Amino acid sequence: MTATTDVATSPNRPTTGTPIRTAWSPREKSNLRKALLFISPWIVGVLAFVLYPIVYSFALSLTKYSGMQAPEWFGVGNYVRLVQDPLVWTSIYNTLFYSGWAVPIGLVVALLLALAMNRPVREVAFYRTALYVPSLAPIFALSFIFIVLVNPGTGIVNQFFGLFGAPPTDYLADPTTAKIVIVATAQLGAGNAALIFLAGLNNIPQTLYEAARIDGANAFQSFFRITIPLLTPAILFNLITGISGGLQVFTQAYIMTRGGPSNGTLFYMYYLYKNAFSYAELGYACALALILFLAGVVLAVAVYQVSRRFVNYEVAT
Template sequence: MQAVKKAGLTRRERMNIVKGLLFISPWAIGFIAFVLFPLVYSLVISLFRYSGMQTPVWLGLQNYQRMFTDPLVGTSTFNTFFYTILAVPIGLVVALLLAIAMNRPVREAPLYRTLLYLPSLVPAFTIAFIFIVLVNPQFGIVSQFLGLFGVPATNYLGDPTSAKWVIIMLAQLGAGNAALIFLAGMNGIPTTLYDAARIDGASKLQCFFRITLPLLSPTILFNLITAISGGLQVFTPAYIMTNGGPNNGTLFYMFYLYRNAFSYAQLGYASALAVALFLVGMVLSVVLYTVAQRFVNYEVGA
């Protein structure tokens, strides 16, 4: 408050600042309690051997050194990046196609938008249970459908590679959220640009690649960063559908972190894994954002 007074503000301006601080206080309290404090606490605990029940024992950087010799860290990291590298671009393409479908000028468009977005509202654990039934080799719809083409019944969740692909396909049911963001971006593009392009003889495909995609680049960047963040934290499908198996084929990084924290009671090591994941996510976001600045159009006339 002393700084405010020294700035020479009027009484009304000071009251407005106080009111503003009061309005944002719920968010600020929530941020400190549920984001900042857990982050700092995890950083501190990562330097100890701590089970949650006993007195913490100082280890220094030993938990971080252990990560480089733990083979399951390498396995879980590979599985996570395998999932992210495949699920993210597929998800962006699916979301963009859904947005194009939602943007069609038809009378039933609101109904279509609702139906396409509904899967995004279903909890992840519910979709995981549904997928277990769908890919069941005995009575699952997927096996029965493929059987019409002579494909033998296969236990897709029993093979490390196919289990990862099942989880990648499951992730596409959540594309409706990104599709709505794409739809909002499309609606923000001036229609006059398309009118001018059609007058010049441009086809719909040319309009899409020369107008829609370039002007959607900020939206694509936003969806890409959020999708990568979600991909690095994939957990629920593997926890419910495969429990990390078979043969650690779906042991994702967050699942291994969870096991260390709540199954093995190694909170210090789990916190070190969490800090490492946070740093990797931050670095990837900064690199991606920096590189993408060359390709992102923030101005319509750019």
């Protein structure tokens, strides 16, 4: 009885709650080593290809650096120049114009493709493949295809509008129509987002649609009261990835217009590229890259915060 009492009231032993953990067991240490070894390629990749480039770019953004000579300390001079550079604001406008049209149109096109892929027909596998294949084509190849399609002399687009009496038009020679052509080019890559939407559609219980039909809901009401609310996680994912891709638009402008005409397709990423590799101003290009990175993070966080009001992660069964 005395020994039991001494153990229970010992000051070195907790009297209530769970025991205090003092050390890792050999088995736990072994599991930790194995886990770190298993994820070490990811850790190395993040450190070498994400964190280090960000830190190094920030350091170079505070210098004058051409890539041929040693960096020269410049402080915040590159950022002051960035604010005062009119081409920066032109590129921001062009990029926002592209993203403001390409992203929402892309979401609608991808959703329509997903609905078509989800139809209960016998040839659905063939249709899914046919609708997805264009998104596998490299963007530079699609850019060359669109150059041919909108050619003012032989392009099928001008031939089609010519049936209605429209004169031949060089759409890539006008700043506004050139941006619209590039927006149209982006829609051929909607197949990737359509697969995400298709997975979301397949995750919606059919019992919800059956219950809605019993209650007298038509297809239009079911789509906006059931399909759209339960697809909001997929919409959020595609929206964030779409914004990220929209801010980094580059290839179409580089191949189709070279930033013209009159800087009408001088997108932010293309202007960054020209400063880095055409003007040999890597310090200034790093400042542009850092601003682009911060803008992407801020937009992603803002979209995520707003999405908390309408994204539904729960599916009733």
